[in-house]
Amino acid sequence: MDKMMFLLSEGVKNLWRHKLTAFTAIFSSFLTLVVAGSLLVVSQNTNKVIEYLRDKYKIEVFFKDGVAEERIVELVKEFKNINGVRSTTLITKLDAERIFKSQFGENILDLVGYNPLPASCVVNVARRQASKLNVNPIINRIKSYPEVDEVSYQGRLISRIESYYQKFVQGMTTILILVLVISVFIISNTVRLTIYAKKDLIQALQLIGATKSFVKAPFIIEGVFHGLFGALFASAFIIGGLEFGSGIIYSVTRLRVQYDPFILIGILSSTGVLISYLGSSRAISRFLK
Amino acid sequence: MNLSIGDNEYAFLIGPTGSGKTTLLRLIYMDLMPQVGNVVVDQYDSKKIKPRKIPYLRRKIGMVFQNYHLLNDRNLFENIALPLHVIGYTRDEIADRVIESLEEVGLEGKSEHYPEELSGGEQQRACVARALVKDPDIILADEPTGNLDPVTSFELIKLLEEINREGTAILMASHNYNLIKGRGHRIVEIQNGSLRQS
Numbered sequence: 128m129d130k131m132m133f134l135l136s137e138g139v140k141n142l143w144r145h146k147l148t149a150f151t152a153i154f155s156s157f158l159t160l161v162v163a164g165s166l167l168v169v170s171q172n173t174n175k176v177i178e179y180l181r182d183k184y185k186i187e188v189f190f191k192d193g194v195a196e197e198r199i200v201e202l203v204k205e206f207k208n209i210n211g212v213r214s215t216t217l218i219t220k221l222d223a224e225r226i227f228k229s230q231f232g233e234n235i236l237d238l239v240g241y242n243p244l245p246a247s248c249v250v251n252v253a254r255r256q257a258s259k260l261n262v263n264p265i266i267n268r269i270k271s272y273p274e275v276d277e278v279s280y281q282g283r284l285i286s287r288i289e290s291y292y293q294k295f296v297q298g299m300t301t302i303l304i305l306v307l308v309i310s311v312f313i314i315s316n317t318v319r320l321t322i323y324a325k326k327d328l329i330q331a332l333q334l335i336g337a338t339k340s341f342v343k344a345p346f347i348i349e350g351v352f353h354g355l356f357g358a359l360f361a362s363a364f365i366i367g368g369l370e371f372g373s374g375i376i377y378s379v380t381r382l383r384v385q386y387d388p389f390i391l392i393g394i395l396s397s398t399g400v401l402i403s404y405l406g407s408s409r410a411i412s413r414f415l416k
Numbered sequence: 417m418n419l420s421i422g423d424n425e426y427a428f429l430i431g432p433t434g435s436g437k438t439t440l441l442r443l444i445y446m447d448l449m450p451q452v453g454n455v456v457v458d459q460y461d462s463k464k465i466k467p468r469k470i471p472y473l474r475r476k477i478g479m480v481f482q483n484y485h486l487l488n489d490r491n492l493f494e495n496i497a498l499p500l501h502v503i504g505y506t507r508d509e510i511a512d513r514v515i516e517s518l519e520e521v522g523l524e525g526k527s528e529h530y531p532e533e534l535s536g537g538e539q540q541r542a543c544v545a546r547a548l549v550k551d552p553d554i555i556l557a558d559e560p561t562g563n564l565d566p567v568t569s570f571e572l573i574k575l576l577e578e579i580n581r582e583g584t585a586i587l588m589a590s591h592n593y594n595l596i597k598g599r600g601h602r603i604v605e606i607q608n609g610s611l612r613q614s
Contacts, residue, residue, distance in 0.1 A: 129501075327488075333474075335498060336474035339468070
Protein backbone atom coordinates (compact mmCIF):
# COMPACT_ATOMS: atom_id res chain seq x y z
CA MET A 128 0.00 0.00 0.00
CA ASP A 129 2.81 2.39 0.97
CA LYS A 130 4.59 1.41 -2.23
CA MET A 131 1.50 2.30 -4.27
CA MET A 132 1.17 5.61 -2.46
CA PHE A 133 4.83 6.34 -3.16
CA LEU A 134 4.42 5.62 -6.88
CA LEU A 135 1.26 7.73 -7.02
CA SER A 136 2.89 10.64 -5.24
CA GLU A 137 5.95 10.35 -7.53
CA GLY A 138 3.64 10.56 -10.55
CA VAL A 139 1.87 13.61 -9.17
CA LYS A 140 5.15 15.28 -8.13
CA ASN A 141 6.53 14.69 -11.64
CA LEU A 142 3.69 16.81 -12.99
CA TRP A 143 4.82 19.69 -10.85
CA ARG A 144 8.53 19.11 -11.39
CA HIS A 145 8.18 19.17 -15.20
CA LYS A 146 5.73 21.97 -15.74
CA LEU A 147 6.68 22.70 -19.35
CA THR A 148 6.51 19.04 -20.41
CA ALA A 149 3.26 18.63 -18.50
CA PHE A 150 1.84 21.70 -20.22
CA THR A 151 2.87 20.39 -23.66
CA ALA A 152 1.43 16.92 -23.02
CA ILE A 153 -1.79 18.29 -21.55
CA PHE A 154 -2.13 20.73 -24.43
CA SER A 155 -1.65 18.00 -27.06
CA SER A 156 -4.21 15.73 -25.43
CA PHE A 157 -6.50 18.76 -25.06
CA LEU A 158 -6.29 19.47 -28.82
CA THR A 159 -6.82 15.82 -29.72
CA LEU A 160 -9.78 15.51 -27.41
CA VAL A 161 -11.36 18.74 -28.64
CA VAL A 162 -11.26 17.27 -32.16
CA ALA A 163 -12.50 13.88 -30.93
CA GLY A 164 -15.23 15.41 -28.76
CA SER A 165 -16.42 17.71 -31.53
CA LEU A 166 -16.59 14.76 -33.94
CA LEU A 167 -18.55 12.87 -31.31
CA VAL A 168 -21.11 15.65 -30.90
CA VAL A 169 -21.35 16.14 -34.67
CA SER A 170 -21.85 12.41 -35.27
CA GLN A 171 -24.41 12.20 -32.47
CA ASN A 172 -26.40 15.00 -34.05
CA THR A 173 -25.94 13.67 -37.58
CA ASN A 174 -27.43 10.47 -36.23
CA LYS A 175 -30.46 12.42 -35.14
CA VAL A 176 -30.81 13.88 -38.65
CA ILE A 177 -30.46 10.47 -40.28
CA GLU A 178 -32.96 9.01 -37.83
CA TYR A 179 -35.36 11.79 -38.74
CA LEU A 180 -34.88 11.10 -42.45
CA ARG A 181 -35.26 7.36 -41.97
CA ASP A 182 -38.49 8.08 -40.18
CA LYS A 183 -39.70 9.55 -43.44
CA TYR A 184 -38.75 6.51 -45.52
CA LYS A 185 -41.92 4.72 -46.52
CA ILE A 186 -42.38 1.51 -48.41
CA GLU A 187 -45.90 1.12 -49.73
CA VAL A 188 -46.97 -2.39 -50.55
CA PHE A 189 -50.07 -2.95 -52.71
CA PHE A 190 -51.81 -6.29 -52.63
CA LYS A 191 -53.42 -8.01 -55.57
CA ASP A 192 -57.17 -7.88 -55.86
CA GLY A 193 -58.91 -10.91 -54.53
CA VAL A 194 -56.47 -11.71 -51.72
CA ALA A 195 -58.49 -12.52 -48.61
CA GLU A 196 -58.35 -9.93 -45.83
CA GLU A 197 -57.22 -12.54 -43.27
CA ARG A 198 -54.29 -13.41 -45.52
CA ILE A 199 -53.41 -9.73 -45.86
CA VAL A 200 -53.41 -9.34 -42.08
CA GLU A 201 -51.11 -12.36 -41.86
CA LEU A 202 -48.76 -10.94 -44.49
CA VAL A 203 -48.56 -7.57 -42.74
CA LYS A 204 -47.55 -9.39 -39.55
CA GLU A 205 -44.89 -11.27 -41.50
CA PHE A 206 -43.56 -8.03 -42.97
CA LYS A 207 -43.11 -6.65 -39.47
CA ASN A 208 -40.77 -9.52 -38.65
CA ILE A 209 -38.44 -8.75 -41.57
CA ASN A 210 -35.04 -7.55 -40.38
CA GLY A 211 -34.80 -3.74 -40.62
CA VAL A 212 -38.57 -3.14 -40.40
CA ARG A 213 -39.70 -0.96 -37.51
CA SER A 214 -43.48 -1.02 -37.96
CA THR A 215 -46.23 -1.76 -40.43
CA THR A 216 -49.66 -0.21 -40.99
CA LEU A 217 -52.38 -2.06 -42.80
CA ILE A 218 -54.66 -0.08 -45.10
CA THR A 219 -57.65 -2.19 -46.09
CA LYS A 220 -59.77 -1.51 -49.16
CA LEU A 221 -62.28 0.21 -46.87
CA ASP A 222 -59.53 2.36 -45.31
CA ALA A 223 -58.35 3.28 -48.81
CA GLU A 224 -61.90 4.31 -49.72
CA ARG A 225 -62.05 6.55 -46.62
CA ILE A 226 -58.64 8.07 -47.37
CA PHE A 227 -59.78 8.82 -50.95
CA LYS A 228 -62.86 10.56 -49.62
CA SER A 229 -60.92 12.63 -47.11
CA GLN A 230 -58.36 13.62 -49.76
CA PHE A 231 -60.66 14.32 -52.70
CA GLY A 232 -63.99 14.96 -50.93
CA GLU A 233 -65.85 12.43 -53.06
CA ASN A 234 -66.90 8.85 -52.63
CA ILE A 235 -65.16 6.62 -55.13
CA LEU A 236 -68.14 4.26 -55.21
CA ASP A 237 -70.28 7.15 -56.52
CA LEU A 238 -67.68 7.89 -59.20
CA VAL A 239 -66.93 4.43 -60.63
CA GLY A 240 -69.60 2.23 -59.03
CA TYR A 241 -67.13 -0.05 -57.23
CA ASN A 242 -63.98 0.23 -55.09
CA PRO A 243 -60.94 -0.17 -57.36
CA LEU A 244 -58.48 0.85 -54.61
CA PRO A 245 -56.30 -2.08 -53.53
CA ALA A 246 -55.55 -3.07 -49.95
CA SER A 247 -52.07 -1.90 -49.05
CA CYS A 248 -49.59 -1.68 -46.26
CA VAL A 249 -47.09 0.99 -45.19
CA VAL A 250 -43.77 -0.44 -44.04
CA ASN A 251 -41.58 1.82 -41.87
CA VAL A 252 -37.89 1.00 -41.69
CA ALA A 253 -35.73 0.94 -38.58
CA ARG A 254 -34.33 4.34 -37.61
CA ARG A 255 -31.47 3.30 -35.40
CA GLN A 256 -28.78 1.66 -37.42
CA ALA A 257 -25.12 2.61 -37.10
CA SER A 258 -24.16 1.97 -40.71
CA LYS A 259 -25.78 2.31 -44.10
CA LEU A 260 -29.36 1.15 -44.23
CA ASN A 261 -30.03 -1.07 -47.22
CA VAL A 262 -33.73 -1.28 -48.06
CA ASN A 263 -33.28 -3.62 -51.04
CA PRO A 264 -33.35 -6.86 -49.02
CA ILE A 265 -36.63 -5.69 -47.44
CA ILE A 266 -38.11 -4.84 -50.84
CA ASN A 267 -36.97 -8.14 -52.37
CA ARG A 268 -38.39 -10.09 -49.48
CA ILE A 269 -41.76 -8.32 -49.77
CA LYS A 270 -41.79 -8.75 -53.55
CA SER A 271 -41.24 -12.49 -53.14
CA TYR A 272 -44.80 -12.92 -51.85
CA PRO A 273 -47.16 -13.83 -54.74
CA GLU A 274 -49.98 -11.86 -53.11
CA VAL A 275 -48.01 -8.61 -53.54
CA ASP A 276 -48.87 -6.65 -56.65
CA GLU A 277 -46.59 -3.63 -56.41
CA VAL A 278 -44.04 -2.11 -54.05
CA SER A 279 -43.52 1.61 -54.14
CA TYR A 280 -40.63 3.42 -52.41
CA GLN A 281 -38.26 6.38 -52.87
CA GLY A 282 -35.36 4.13 -53.86
CA ARG A 283 -32.92 6.64 -55.32
CA LEU A 284 -33.44 9.17 -52.56
CA ILE A 285 -32.97 6.59 -49.84
CA SER A 286 -29.84 5.12 -51.36
CA ARG A 287 -28.36 8.60 -51.93
CA ILE A 288 -28.99 9.65 -48.33
CA GLU A 289 -27.66 6.37 -46.99
CA SER A 290 -24.59 6.49 -49.20
CA TYR A 291 -23.74 10.04 -48.02
CA TYR A 292 -24.27 8.95 -44.46
CA GLN A 293 -22.01 5.94 -44.89
CA LYS A 294 -19.26 8.13 -46.38
CA PHE A 295 -19.68 10.56 -43.52
CA VAL A 296 -19.38 7.79 -40.90
CA GLN A 297 -16.31 6.33 -42.65
CA GLY A 298 -14.66 9.75 -42.93
CA MET A 299 -15.32 10.56 -39.29
CA THR A 300 -13.97 7.20 -38.15
CA THR A 301 -10.80 7.61 -40.24
CA ILE A 302 -10.18 11.13 -38.95
CA LEU A 303 -10.81 10.04 -35.38
CA ILE A 304 -8.42 7.08 -35.57
CA LEU A 305 -5.80 9.26 -37.27
CA VAL A 306 -6.09 11.97 -34.64
CA LEU A 307 -5.85 9.45 -31.79
CA VAL A 308 -2.82 7.68 -33.28
CA ILE A 309 -1.04 10.98 -33.92
CA SER A 310 -1.74 12.10 -30.38
CA VAL A 311 -0.31 8.86 -28.95
CA PHE A 312 2.93 9.65 -30.82
CA ILE A 313 2.93 13.30 -29.72
CA ILE A 314 2.34 12.36 -26.09
CA SER A 315 4.94 9.61 -26.32
CA ASN A 316 7.56 12.06 -27.62
CA THR A 317 6.63 14.65 -25.03
CA VAL A 318 6.92 12.12 -22.20
CA ARG A 319 10.31 11.12 -23.60
CA LEU A 320 11.51 14.61 -22.76
CA THR A 321 10.50 14.01 -19.15
CA ILE A 322 12.21 10.65 -19.20
CA TYR A 323 15.47 12.13 -20.49
CA ALA A 324 15.24 14.82 -17.85
CA LYS A 325 14.84 12.09 -15.24
CA LYS A 326 17.41 9.65 -16.51
CA ASP A 327 19.44 10.10 -13.31
CA LEU A 328 16.45 8.92 -11.29
CA ILE A 329 15.87 5.99 -13.63
CA GLN A 330 19.52 4.99 -13.41
CA ALA A 331 19.47 5.31 -9.61
CA LEU A 332 16.29 3.25 -9.38
CA GLN A 333 17.77 0.53 -11.56
CA LEU A 334 20.94 0.42 -9.47
CA ILE A 335 19.09 0.09 -6.19
CA GLY A 336 17.00 -2.82 -7.44
CA ALA A 337 13.81 -1.34 -8.82
CA THR A 338 11.88 -3.62 -11.15
CA LYS A 339 10.91 -2.37 -14.61
CA SER A 340 7.31 -1.89 -13.56
CA PHE A 341 8.40 0.18 -10.53
CA VAL A 342 10.50 2.43 -12.80
CA LYS A 343 7.68 2.74 -15.33
CA ALA A 344 4.81 3.38 -12.92
CA PRO A 345 5.42 7.07 -12.02
CA PHE A 346 5.81 8.00 -15.70
CA ILE A 347 2.62 6.17 -16.63
CA ILE A 348 0.75 7.75 -13.70
CA GLU A 349 2.06 11.14 -14.80
CA GLY A 350 0.88 10.39 -18.36
CA VAL A 351 -2.56 9.38 -17.12
CA PHE A 352 -2.85 12.71 -15.30
CA HIS A 353 -1.86 14.53 -18.51
CA GLY A 354 -4.71 12.75 -20.29
CA LEU A 355 -7.17 13.42 -17.51
CA PHE A 356 -6.39 17.14 -17.33
CA GLY A 357 -6.45 17.36 -21.15
CA ALA A 358 -9.88 15.68 -21.12
CA LEU A 359 -11.29 17.98 -18.45
CA PHE A 360 -10.10 21.10 -20.29
CA ALA A 361 -11.38 19.72 -23.61
CA SER A 362 -14.78 18.90 -22.06
CA ALA A 363 -15.03 22.39 -20.58
CA PHE A 364 -14.05 23.90 -23.93
CA ILE A 365 -16.57 21.86 -25.96
CA ILE A 366 -19.43 22.25 -23.48
CA GLY A 367 -18.72 25.98 -23.20
CA GLY A 368 -18.62 26.26 -26.98
CA LEU A 369 -21.87 24.33 -27.37
CA GLU A 370 -23.64 26.36 -24.72
CA PHE A 371 -22.49 29.51 -26.43
CA GLY A 372 -23.10 28.34 -30.01
CA SER A 373 -26.27 26.28 -29.71
CA GLY A 374 -28.50 29.39 -29.75
CA ILE A 375 -26.84 30.60 -32.94
CA ILE A 376 -27.10 27.14 -34.55
CA TYR A 377 -30.80 26.96 -33.64
CA SER A 378 -31.54 30.39 -35.03
CA VAL A 379 -29.91 29.43 -38.36
CA THR A 380 -30.90 25.75 -38.78
CA ARG A 381 -33.81 25.25 -36.34
CA LEU A 382 -31.87 22.27 -35.05
CA ARG A 383 -31.15 21.88 -31.39
CA VAL A 384 -27.68 20.48 -30.73
CA GLN A 385 -28.17 17.47 -28.50
CA TYR A 386 -25.49 16.00 -26.27
CA ASP A 387 -25.15 14.59 -22.79
CA PRO A 388 -22.39 16.47 -20.91
CA PHE A 389 -21.77 13.56 -18.52
CA ILE A 390 -21.38 11.06 -21.34
CA LEU A 391 -19.14 13.51 -23.19
CA ILE A 392 -16.92 14.03 -20.12
CA GLY A 393 -16.86 10.25 -19.50
CA ILE A 394 -15.87 9.40 -23.07
CA LEU A 395 -13.26 12.16 -23.31
CA SER A 396 -11.76 11.27 -19.92
CA SER A 397 -11.45 7.60 -20.76
CA THR A 398 -10.07 8.39 -24.22
CA GLY A 399 -7.62 10.91 -22.74
CA VAL A 400 -6.46 8.44 -20.12
CA LEU A 401 -6.12 5.69 -22.73
CA ILE A 402 -4.08 7.71 -25.24
CA SER A 403 -1.86 9.13 -22.50
CA TYR A 404 -1.37 5.68 -21.01
CA LEU A 405 -0.40 4.29 -24.42
CA GLY A 406 1.86 7.27 -25.17
CA SER A 407 3.69 7.26 -21.86
CA SER A 408 4.10 3.50 -21.61
CA ARG A 409 5.43 3.45 -25.18
CA ALA A 410 7.97 6.14 -24.29
CA ILE A 411 9.22 4.58 -21.05
CA SER A 412 9.27 1.05 -22.49
CA ARG A 413 11.40 2.20 -25.40
CA PHE A 414 13.75 3.99 -23.01
CA LEU A 415 14.18 0.94 -20.79
CA LYS A 416 14.76 -1.45 -23.69
CA MET B 417 40.55 -14.51 -13.30
CA ASN B 418 39.10 -15.79 -10.01
CA LEU B 419 37.87 -13.63 -7.16
CA SER B 420 35.84 -14.56 -4.14
CA ILE B 421 34.68 -12.13 -1.44
CA GLY B 422 33.61 -13.75 1.80
CA ASP B 423 30.87 -12.69 4.19
CA ASN B 424 31.98 -9.77 6.38
CA GLU B 425 35.15 -9.31 4.37
CA TYR B 426 36.69 -5.91 3.56
CA ALA B 427 38.70 -5.97 0.35
CA PHE B 428 40.26 -3.30 -1.82
CA LEU B 429 40.37 -3.54 -5.57
CA ILE B 430 43.20 -1.48 -6.97
CA GLY B 431 44.58 -0.86 -10.39
CA PRO B 432 45.40 2.00 -12.75
CA THR B 433 42.70 3.92 -14.55
CA GLY B 434 41.22 1.81 -17.33
CA SER B 435 42.38 -1.49 -15.80
CA GLY B 436 38.81 -2.77 -15.43
CA LYS B 437 37.91 -2.07 -11.78
CA THR B 438 34.55 -0.55 -12.64
CA THR B 439 33.88 -3.31 -15.17
CA LEU B 440 34.52 -5.91 -12.48
CA LEU B 441 32.09 -4.16 -10.11
CA ARG B 442 29.48 -3.89 -12.88
CA LEU B 443 29.85 -7.61 -13.47
CA ILE B 444 29.12 -8.21 -9.79
CA TYR B 445 25.89 -6.19 -9.81
CA MET B 446 25.13 -7.63 -13.24
CA ASP B 447 24.98 -4.38 -15.10
CA LEU B 448 27.27 -6.26 -17.47
CA MET B 449 27.13 -9.98 -18.06
CA PRO B 450 30.34 -12.00 -18.50
CA GLN B 451 30.91 -13.43 -21.97
CA VAL B 452 32.83 -16.33 -20.43
CA GLY B 453 32.83 -17.61 -16.87
CA ASN B 454 30.26 -16.63 -14.30
CA VAL B 455 29.56 -14.35 -11.36
CA VAL B 456 27.78 -15.71 -8.30
CA VAL B 457 26.28 -13.44 -5.66
CA ASP B 458 24.41 -15.30 -2.94
CA GLN B 459 21.97 -17.58 -4.84
CA TYR B 460 22.18 -15.55 -8.06
CA ASP B 461 24.35 -16.99 -10.82
CA SER B 462 24.98 -14.87 -13.93
CA LYS B 463 24.68 -18.00 -16.09
CA LYS B 464 21.20 -18.82 -14.87
CA ILE B 465 19.69 -15.52 -13.78
CA LYS B 466 16.68 -14.17 -15.70
CA PRO B 467 16.81 -10.41 -16.47
CA ARG B 468 13.72 -9.79 -14.33
CA LYS B 469 15.54 -11.24 -11.30
CA ILE B 470 18.50 -8.83 -11.52
CA PRO B 471 16.69 -6.11 -9.48
CA TYR B 472 16.32 -8.61 -6.63
CA LEU B 473 20.07 -9.32 -6.71
CA ARG B 474 20.77 -5.59 -6.56
CA ARG B 475 18.67 -5.27 -3.42
CA LYS B 476 21.35 -7.32 -1.68
CA ILE B 477 24.12 -5.01 -2.89
CA GLY B 478 24.74 -1.45 -1.76
CA MET B 479 26.54 0.76 -4.23
CA VAL B 480 28.65 3.86 -3.71
CA PHE B 481 29.98 5.81 -6.68
CA GLN B 482 32.67 8.42 -7.19
CA ASN B 483 30.15 10.96 -8.48
CA TYR B 484 27.59 10.12 -5.78
CA HIS B 485 24.50 9.57 -8.02
CA LEU B 486 22.33 11.46 -5.53
CA LEU B 487 19.15 13.00 -6.90
CA ASN B 488 19.30 16.77 -6.70
CA ASP B 489 15.54 17.26 -6.81
CA ARG B 490 14.97 15.56 -3.46
CA ASN B 491 16.37 15.98 -0.01
CA LEU B 492 18.67 13.60 1.83
CA PHE B 493 15.82 11.80 3.57
CA GLU B 494 14.08 11.15 0.24
CA ASN B 495 17.33 10.08 -1.44
CA ILE B 496 18.13 7.57 1.27
CA ALA B 497 14.54 6.36 1.52
CA LEU B 498 14.40 5.51 -2.19
CA PRO B 499 15.81 1.93 -1.93
CA LEU B 500 13.33 1.19 0.85
CA HIS B 501 10.39 2.38 -1.26
CA VAL B 502 11.66 0.08 -4.01
CA ILE B 503 11.75 -2.89 -1.64
CA GLY B 504 8.34 -2.01 -0.23
CA TYR B 505 8.93 -0.98 3.39
CA THR B 506 6.14 0.83 5.22
CA ARG B 507 6.33 4.53 5.86
CA ASP B 508 7.19 4.09 9.56
CA GLU B 509 9.89 1.52 8.87
CA ILE B 510 11.37 3.81 6.24
CA ALA B 511 11.50 6.75 8.66
CA ASP B 512 13.22 4.65 11.36
CA ARG B 513 15.75 3.13 9.01
CA VAL B 514 16.64 6.39 7.27
CA ILE B 515 17.22 8.18 10.58
CA GLU B 516 19.33 5.26 11.79
CA SER B 517 21.42 5.28 8.59
CA LEU B 518 21.94 9.02 8.76
CA GLU B 519 23.14 8.68 12.34
CA GLU B 520 25.46 5.87 11.36
CA VAL B 521 27.23 8.02 8.76
CA GLY B 522 27.20 11.14 10.95
CA LEU B 523 24.62 13.11 8.98
CA GLU B 524 21.95 13.36 11.66
CA GLY B 525 20.11 16.66 11.41
CA LYS B 526 20.79 16.95 7.68
CA SER B 527 17.82 14.94 6.45
CA GLU B 528 16.05 18.00 5.04
CA HIS B 529 19.11 19.21 3.16
CA TYR B 530 19.40 18.86 -0.58
CA PRO B 531 22.57 17.29 -2.06
CA GLU B 532 23.74 20.63 -3.46
CA GLU B 533 23.75 22.06 0.05
CA LEU B 534 26.25 19.44 1.24
CA SER B 535 30.03 19.19 0.91
CA GLY B 536 31.57 16.43 -1.24
CA GLY B 537 32.39 14.38 1.85
CA GLU B 538 28.86 14.72 3.18
CA GLN B 539 27.40 13.74 -0.17
CA GLN B 540 29.57 10.66 -0.24
CA ARG B 541 28.51 9.75 3.30
CA ALA B 542 24.92 10.19 2.17
CA CYS B 543 25.67 7.69 -0.60
CA VAL B 544 27.00 5.29 1.99
CA ALA B 545 23.83 5.81 4.03
CA ARG B 546 21.73 5.07 0.93
CA ALA B 547 23.75 1.88 0.33
CA LEU B 548 23.53 0.89 3.97
CA VAL B 549 19.86 1.60 4.60
CA LYS B 550 18.63 -1.59 2.94
CA ASP B 551 20.97 -3.71 5.04
CA PRO B 552 22.91 -5.18 2.10
CA ASP B 553 25.11 -8.28 2.11
CA ILE B 554 27.91 -6.34 0.42
CA ILE B 555 28.73 -2.73 -0.41
CA LEU B 556 30.51 -2.10 -3.71
CA ALA B 557 32.31 1.24 -3.64
CA ASP B 558 33.65 2.45 -6.96
CA GLU B 559 36.38 5.05 -6.37
CA PRO B 560 34.35 6.61 -3.55
CA THR B 561 37.26 8.86 -2.58
CA GLY B 562 37.93 10.04 -6.13
CA ASN B 563 36.41 13.48 -5.57
CA LEU B 564 37.38 13.89 -1.92
CA ASP B 565 40.33 15.52 -0.21
CA PRO B 566 42.78 13.20 1.65
CA VAL B 567 41.31 13.80 5.13
CA THR B 568 37.72 13.23 4.00
CA SER B 569 38.89 10.17 2.06
CA PHE B 570 40.47 8.77 5.17
CA GLU B 571 37.29 9.42 7.16
CA LEU B 572 35.23 7.62 4.54
CA ILE B 573 37.47 4.54 4.66
CA LYS B 574 37.15 4.53 8.47
CA LEU B 575 33.38 4.76 8.11
CA LEU B 576 33.33 1.81 5.73
CA GLU B 577 35.48 -0.13 8.21
CA GLU B 578 32.91 0.52 10.94
CA ILE B 579 30.15 -0.70 8.69
CA ASN B 580 32.22 -3.78 7.88
CA ARG B 581 32.72 -4.50 11.57
CA GLU B 582 28.93 -4.66 11.90
CA GLY B 583 28.80 -7.47 9.37
CA THR B 584 28.60 -6.02 5.86
CA ALA B 585 31.17 -7.12 3.30
CA ILE B 586 32.91 -4.27 1.46
CA LEU B 587 34.65 -4.26 -1.89
CA MET B 588 36.15 -0.87 -2.59
CA ALA B 589 37.82 0.01 -5.88
CA SER B 590 40.48 2.66 -5.84
CA HIS B 591 43.52 3.69 -7.83
CA ASN B 592 45.07 5.37 -4.75
CA TYR B 593 47.28 2.73 -3.19
CA ASN B 594 48.67 5.11 -0.56
CA LEU B 595 45.21 5.56 0.87
CA ILE B 596 44.53 1.89 1.46
CA LYS B 597 47.88 0.32 2.19
CA GLY B 598 48.63 -0.91 5.70
CA ARG B 599 45.02 -1.15 6.85
CA GLY B 600 45.08 -4.90 7.28
CA HIS B 601 42.58 -5.69 4.54
CA ARG B 602 42.95 -7.86 1.50
CA ILE B 603 44.13 -5.95 -1.55
CA VAL B 604 43.30 -7.30 -4.98
CA GLU B 605 45.23 -5.77 -7.84
CA ILE B 606 43.81 -5.82 -11.32
CA GLN B 607 46.17 -5.26 -14.21
CA ASN B 608 46.25 -6.36 -17.84
CA GLY B 609 43.15 -8.49 -17.34
CA SER B 610 44.46 -10.55 -14.44
CA LEU B 611 44.18 -10.36 -10.67
CA ARG B 612 46.94 -10.44 -8.08
CA GLN B 613 46.00 -10.76 -4.45
CA SER B 614 47.88 -9.86 -1.31
